Amino acid sequence: xxxxxxxxxxxxxxxxxxxxxxxxxxxxxxxxxxxxxxxxxxxxxxxxxxxxxxxxxxxxxxxxxxxxx
Amino acid sequence: xxxxxxxxxxxxxxxxxxxxxxxxxxxxxxxxxxxxxxxxxxxxxxxxxxxxxxxxxxxxxxxxxxxxxxxxxxxxxxxxxxxxxxxxxxxxxxxxxxxxxxxxxxxxxxxxxxxxxxxxxxxxxxxxxxxxxxxxxxxxxxxxxxxxxxxxxxxxxxxxxxxxxxxxxxxxxxxxxxxxxxxxxxxxxxxxxxxxxxxxxxxxxxxxxxxxxxxxxxxxxxxxxxxxxxxxxxxxxxxxxxxxxxxxxxxxxxxxxxxxxxxxxxxx
Numbered sequence: 223x224x225x226x227x228x229x230x231x232x233x234x235x236x237x238x239x240x241x242x243x244x245x246x247x248x249x250x251x252x253x254x255x256x257x258x259x260x261x262x263x264x265x266x267x268x269x270x271x272x273x274x275x276x277x278x279x280x281x282x283x284x285x286x287x288x289x290x291x
Numbered sequence: 292x293x294x295x296x297x298x299x300x301x302x303x304x305x306x307x308x309x310x311x312x313x314x315x316x317x318x319x320x321x322x323x324x325x326x327x328x329x330x331x332x333x334x335x336x337x338x339x340x341x342x343x344x345x346x347x348x349x350x351x352x353x354x355x356x357x358x359x360x361x362x363x364x365x366x367x368x369x370x371x372x373x374x375x376x377x378x379x380x381x382x383x384x385x386x387x388x389x390x391x392x393x394x395x396x397x398x399x400x401x402x403x404x405x406x407x408x409x410x411x412x413x414x415x416x417x418x419x420x421x422x423x424x425x426x427x428x429x430x431x432x433x434x435x436x437x438x439x440x441x442x443x444x445x446x447x448x449x450x451x452x453x454x455x456x457x458x459x460x461x462x463x464x465x466x467x468x469x470x471x472x473x474x475x476x477x478x479x480x481x482x483x484x485x486x487x488x489x490x491x492x493x494x495x496x497x498x499x500x501x502x503x504x505x506x507x508x509x510x511x512x513x514x515x516x517x518x519x520x521x522x523x524x525x526x527x528x529x530x531x532x533x534x535x536x537x538x539x540x541x542x543x544x545x546x547x548x549x550x551x552x553x554x555x556x557x558x559x
Contacts, residue, residue: 262304263536270527273514274405275413276305276312277457278531280298281319281350281483283337283507 295340296547297533298510299540313403317417319459319483319503320350323358329554331361335371336550338362342375343543348399349380350419350459350483353427356385360432363391381419381459384441386434398445400452405517413517416453418445420470422462438462442474457481464490464502471498479513492528501528509533 305314322337324330341349351359359380365371376393383397402412420438421428428435442458449456457479460467467480472495482502492501492513503511509530516525539547 261536262300262538266301266531266537267304267308269512269529270514270516270525272525273312273516273527275315275403275515275517276309277315277317277479277501277513277515278302279317279319279481279501279503279511279513280507281461281481281503282321283295283318284321284324 294507294533294547295344296539296544297537298507299344299543300538301510301531301533303540313405315348315401315415315417316344316346317457317459317481318344318346318349319461319481320355320419321352321461321483322349323355325354325358329557332553332557333550334358334362335365336546336553338371338375340543340546340550342372342378343546346379347401348417348419348457348459349378350461350481351380351382351385351421352461352483353421353423353425356421356428356433359393360389360391363393367391381417382421383418383445384436384438385421385428386436387432388434389432398449398453405515409518413455414453415455415457416449417457417459418442418449420458420460420462422460422466438466439470439474442470442477446474446476455479459483464500467500468493468495471495471500492526499526499528504530507533 302314302316318341322341324333324337327333362371363376366373366376378393379399380393380395381397381399382395385395387395398416398418401415401417403415405413420441421435422438423435426435438460446456455478456476458470458477459481460470461483462470464482467482471477471480475497477498479499479501482500484502484506490502492499492511494500499513501511501513503509509532511528511530513526513528518524
């Protein structure tokens, strides 16, 4: 009985301790289903409302062309 | 966090919420992956993602320069679309001596009718300064002028043409502050990456210094309420976290998925 339990434990071991997937930049991430357009978080559009020009700046995308986590 | 697909999704949501407000999309550069076995694969997808992002101006880092040559060679060989190299690349201090390099502009001018009472549009001049203190760029293939010297020259060229001047650069925050002090006349410096800390936009004299979060994790957004030229300005800046709550743009999301699958396949 003890031997069978030990065998079962050994068989299940890889599933208990499965490594997280690695993205292309090598950092670990847990895959998450992408949000749908209907779920767009409106709060991130908030800010000063009486503007007449906005400038968005971005940079250094490199290996993170897809999101890293 | 970050990535092309979420960035585009944000821009589309912004356009839907503020349909009549102009938005200038600037990318400071340092876009290409370098030094890994899968970099050549990733870089082709990065190029396509940048092309499909409809940017208003794109800067570059010293790391980007040799990859731009590779991309130009790939386009000549028919392995990437030549259209992907038709980008608003700006640099006031880089001159290519070689033919395998995309077309750059010293500056780009944009006009916005921000204040009907002003009776004339606001003219925004955008230029770029490459920073290469370690002289990584081949002097045989390129000429790199000192950033301060180039900044003074291009500011002179923009006199009478631009009301608001933006410089895109990959120099560090400290060097950007020095530039703001030593070269008056720059209204905004965009520092493409800053590994020291996430910082809010800083006003140094007449210059606003803005830095997005590195590795493209967040956008930095500056909103202006401009009246009568740039004499009366109200400015607000904030970061836009492109986290997993932001949905992917369908087209760019598909591009990212294809790119990552190809990179992962090559790594196995």
